[in-house]
Amino acid sequence: MKLGTETVVIDNGTSELRAGYENKLLLKIPNKYYKLKDKISFGPLIGSAEKTMFDNEVITNFENFENILDHTFKQIELKDPVNLIITEKFFTPDYSRIKVLESVFELYNFKKFQFGNDAIYSFYKNKVLTPCLIFSFSNSMTSFINISDKIRNVTNLNFGGKQSKKYIQEMLNTRYSIKKITDDMVNEVLFNLKVCENYEKETVELYFKMKEEGIEDFTPSFLQSNSEIKEEPKKEVKRTFPPKKVPPKKKESSDLGESEDLEEETLIESEENISVDDEFYEEESEYNESLGSDLEEESTEKITNDSTKEDSTKEDLTKEDSTKEESVKEESEIKKEDSEDSKKEEKISKKEIIAHFSSIYRHKQKILKELHRLSQNINKLEANYEIKTNLPNYLSKLKERLKEIKYTFKQRDNILRELKNKRSLLSLLRNKDLENIQNEEEMELYDKICWAENSDNFTDLKKEFEALFLDIKKFEPEFEWYERKSYEILSGLAIERRKIPEILFSPSIININGIGVSEILGLFSNNKIFITGGFSQIxxxxxxxxxEALSYALNGNLTVIKAEDPIYDSFNGATFLDILPTFSKEEYLECGSEYLVKNIEF
Structure with a gap:
């Protein structure tokens, strides 16, 4: 049956949704949306939650399913719903299919509906004859379909592009714990996967080749490069104020230092004035008390004296008081002047002391720099002399220093690796406050954590390591700073690029319970094989x-056909087929969704 203009096709992939009419693709969007309160968007929003209809590749959230279909029908401008095709995976649970049927016939009022399949549509689009064995390598899983006049057998392997990407992400995070792994790095490895014709033989050959010659693939450029090591870290420039000018000699001017500490001087002067006034009032009170006592004695002894004598004595006393007050004022003014001069002298002396010690510090630093330069020149001369007289001893010293630096880097890697484990002792200790550290052992571990996380501690070591390696290479061109062991080489990216596709043939190498390509070829021997799916482009x-199929083919005749367009053939070849479950609205109303779903074989 051919498609008509009234038929809507939805290729409902777990990562991407494609929709349109007939052989015309009109819409291609990620199969998810973002929700913020009552607002729905198919682009990310700040503070929004990501919504999807799938749970483990099965449609379970039908609110999200309906929201995405509403948006899809709106974008393709659907006016009169007649026929609908939605793709799904084989062995979808019955409860999911029942809900889909109810939404299609009751909510959207379509008249005819089919549960489609990507691999079957791609198979008929490429006009491959039956019987045939279909290998569908998709994003979420790998399906093996044995088809003749109908679908005879279907086997799924829960490994595809999505799981490969996750495996690469975890592998890179484990191997390169210091560096942040981005999607671009993961995709670069994913797009460069390679299938070996003989996995065991090629890995052994690659091992010896890497051990003898070294391959760039062992250390990828996008994770660790020489330019990255040579780059000097940018130091943060701290803003500092210029030092205050120190006077070279002692000055007698009254304005010295007033611009710097004017407020302090005024406060000190006011305090001194108060103290001087208090002393003056205390002396005056003592003098008055003594004077009063003398007058009382004189009055008791000389009561009979004339009033004229008393007046004369009073005048004399007032004169004496005035002279004493003037003398006290003069003394207070003299004290003020002396205190001001002493303060100025103290300020000048402090500045002279600071200038003296700062000059000593500068001279000391110059001397240390010169001594360091002299020691470097002496070391160079000694090294040149040792190269000419005793070269093996010189190279052994450099190699020992290389081992020491390698050991420090190894210690740092071990600490950072343990910190990634949230249950490890170091990770728990890092989250503690300094106040809660109980003993010296924990404090030592805490210091090691701080040392390992500070990358500035290792920049000089990297430069020294590179310089030592180049010096040794001058005299020993075959020298390798990294002694590659078998397990270290086989865990490198050169092997991982070949190991990930090998999971499709032997899932047991990463403990996946399932049947791979090799076992399927032995179970279903067929002379015709069709390959499709986006992950089949490895x-x-x-x-x-x-x-592998040649050994199982009947009479040695084998035909392997690959889809012309493994990604879009599933959409372009969509049509109502008798071998796929198809339902009408009349059947749905008459029999019900549960009865219709029970008759679906796969």
């Missing part, structure tokens, strides 16, 4: 399947 996959 380098060397078609050749590896052909080599």
């Amino acid at each position: 380098q060397g996959l078609e050749n590896r399947i052909r080599e």
